[in-house]
Amino acid sequence: xxxxxxxxxxxxAERLGVTPRTLHYYEEKGLIPEVPxxxxxxxxxxxxxxERIEHILRxxxxxxxSLQEIRSILDTEDRLKTYRTRIAEGQEPExxxxxxxxxxxxxxxxVRHIDEKMTRLAAMREQYSDRLARIRARxxxxxxxxxxxxxxxxxxx
Amino acid sequence: xxxxxxxxxxxxAERLGVTPRTLHYYEEKGLIPEVPxxxxxxxxxxxxxxERIEHILRxxxxxxxSLQEIRSILDTEDRLKTYRTRIAEGQEPExxxxxxxxxxxxxxxxVRHIDEKMTRLAAMREQYSDRLARIRARxxxxxxxxxxxxxxxxxxx
DNA sequence: CCATAACCTAACGTTGACGTTAGTTTCCGA
DNA sequence: TCGGAAACTAACGTCAACGTTAGGTTATGG
Numbered sequence: 153x154x155x156x157x158x159x160x161x162x163x164x165a166e167r168l169g170v171t172p173r174t175l176h177y178y179e180e181k182g183l184i185p186e187v188p189x190x191x192x193x194x195x196x197x198x199x200x201x202x203e204r205i206e207h208i209l210r211x212x213x214x215x216x217x218s219l220q221e222i223r224s225i226l227d228t229e230d231r232l233k234t235y236r237t238r239i240a241e242g243q244e245p246e247x248x249x250x251x252x253x254x255x256x257x258x259x260x261x262x263v264r265h266i267d268e269k270m271t272r273l274a275a276m277r278e279q280y281s282d283r284l285a286r287i288r289a290r291x292x293x294x295x296x297x298x299x300x301x302x303x304x305x306x307x308x309x
Numbered sequence: 310x311x312x313x314x315x316x317x318x319x320x321x322a323e324r325l326g327v328t329p330r331t332l333h334y335y336e337e338k339g340l341i342p343e344v345p346x347x348x349x350x351x352x353x354x355x356x357x358x359x360e361r362i363e364h365i366l367r368x369x370x371x372x373x374x375s376l377q378e379i380r381s382i383l384d385t386e387d388r389l390k391t392y393r394t395r396i397a398e399g400q401e402p403e404x405x406x407x408x409x410x411x412x413x414x415x416x417x418x419x420v421r422h423i424d425e426k427m428t429r430l431a432a433m434r435e436q437y438s439d440r441l442a443r444i445r446a447r448x449x450x451x452x453x454x455x456x457x458x459x460x461x462x463x464x465x466x
Numbered sequence: 467c468c469a470t471a472a473c474c475t476a477a478c479g480t481t482g483a484c485g486t487t488a489g490t491t492t493c494c495g496a
Numbered sequence: 497t498c499g500g501a502a503a504c505t506a507a508c509g510t511c512a513a514c515g516t517t518a519g520g521t522t523a524t525g526g
Binding site for chain 2: 210213214215216232248249252253255256259260262263266267269270272273274276277280281283284287288290291294295298
Binding site for chain 4: 317347376
């Protein structure tokens with residue numbers, strides 16, 4: 153496919169619903185690796201980087217993590233990726249047990265965080281949808297009453 | 310019960326896991342009504358207010374709303390409450406149809422917002438727990454290998 | 467009753483996550 | 497090839513949501 157299509161900042165920004173400044177900022181803060189440049193110095197984004205940014209935005213918007221927290225999550229994920237490629241290359245990386253244990257701890261925290269969030273959301277969703285149902289019913293009745301008044305007004309003219 | 314227990318700022322702050330400054334700030338921004346005072350001017354919180362603040366914190370932390378957005382949600386809920394008490398007092402409030410229609414719209418938005426959030430969270434939860442399971446398995450194997458090395462080292466001594 | 471812990475207001479400070487502007491340089495389609 | 501659109505860097509600005517400090521007042525347990 154066109155996974156190796158070259159994207160400009162503006163194109164990426166529009167696709168992701170952010171501004172170029174945000175993309176620069178994420179690069180500046182090390183959330184994405186330094187983006188390759190044209191000879192003239194313009195950034196050229198590839199699909200992998202864009203998906204990484206989408207991931208960042210999900211962590212931010214859905215989970216409410218700060219960019220710092222996101223960075224440490226991404227760092228862990230990057231370490232796991234390095235580990236996997238080393239394995240795939242037939243190497244036997246060192247410090248793997250500690251590294252994996254760290255990763256497990258962090259991912260457990262993320263999953264727990266998500267679970268807590270979903271639990272709270274479910275409770276609030278129930279509360280609000282119940283309330284909404286009751287108000288809708290109330291509105292139906294009020295509208296009926298309103299129409300009745302209009303009708304009798306119409307008759308009297 | 311002791312629903313009419315009097316709480317000091319610090320007690321409330323500790324119970325809710327925030328600072329006194331936050332409580333003052335919410336009052337200043339009109340998220341909670343002016344808190345009653347002792348003759349000397351110290352704030353005295355009651356259970357209702359504390360629960361309102363808990364509600365605010367949930368809207369903020371779980372749903373990610375800004376304090377401004379929360380304010381408009383609370384305003385709508387307050388209008389509904391006023392409406393209910395008017396009805397309970399046998400009055401027939403005016404502008405009820407528009408008011409209820411507005412409330413329905415706002416609550417629909419809230420519920421939709423929650424649903425979108427839960428959908429995204431569910432997807433991320435699956436992604437992360439799958440990943441976690443794989444890394445746990447990998448860690449098991451690494452630990453086994455590690456123990457095997459230790460054991461043979463022990464033998465050779 | 468008094469020491470000291472807790473509270474008050476007012477005001478300025480901080481931090482994260484970008485927005486904005488300025489001055490310059492590069493890209494690219496007619 | 498060339499002119500306007502788009503990108504670049506650097507730096508300062510902004511805004512929400514509190515944090516912090518100062519200087520003074522009130523509450524309360526021994």
